[in-house]
Amino acid sequence: MRNISDIIEQYLKHILHESPEGAIEIQRSELAEKFQCVPSQINYVIGTRFTLEKGYLVESKRGGGGYIRLQKIELPSLGTLQIHILQSIGSHIDQTSAEGLIYQLKEGKHISHKEAGVLSAAVSRDVLAIKLPLRDEIRAKLLKAMLISLLSK
Structure with missing residues (x-):
């Protein structure tokens, strides 16, 4: 059974997807x-x-008339996606940012759920058991190489 956080997330994603403006308040x-x-x-x-x-x-x-505005940011087309990846990752990337990028690529259907799992496992701090800042540098190099290879299909 899904928990309340999962249900709220799916509801927000659904109404966001249905929104003609690509944003909701x-x-x-x-x-x-x-x-x-x-x-x-x-x-x-x-x-x-x-x-x-x-x-x-x-x-x-916040406040009496407060609101939360959510907007989905679309990734660039596949032609410019590799440049976007190289610029996003840079020379180092922490695990949270790497997982966020992988999630974004999966949500945009640029990579499969299985590919996302493999990427996340490969750049995990448990696998890259090296001290910082070297760990973030190696993670960046690995992630760039794997994503460029996957997206060059």
Whole structure:
């Protein structure tokens, strides 16, 4: 059974996908009421599952007329995707940013779920058991090489 965070995430992704503008504005309290949870649960879902690394732009205004605006950021076309990857990764990348990029590529259907799993496993800090900053440099080189190879199909 899915937990409430998964349900809220799927609901937000669904209404975002259905939005002709590619963006939605929601009220935290209304969403919390709809899912019968506390507003901090909404904050948690948005803060962890709708990040810039995962391809979302979040704008929040608190207060009486406050809202949360979510917008999906689309990746460039495949022709410019490799350049985007090289610029995004740079000479080093931490695990959270790497996982966010992999997630974004999976969500954009540039890589499969299985490929995303392999990439995540390969760049994990458990596998790259090396001290920083060398670990982030090796992760960047590995991730670039694997993604360029996968996206050159």
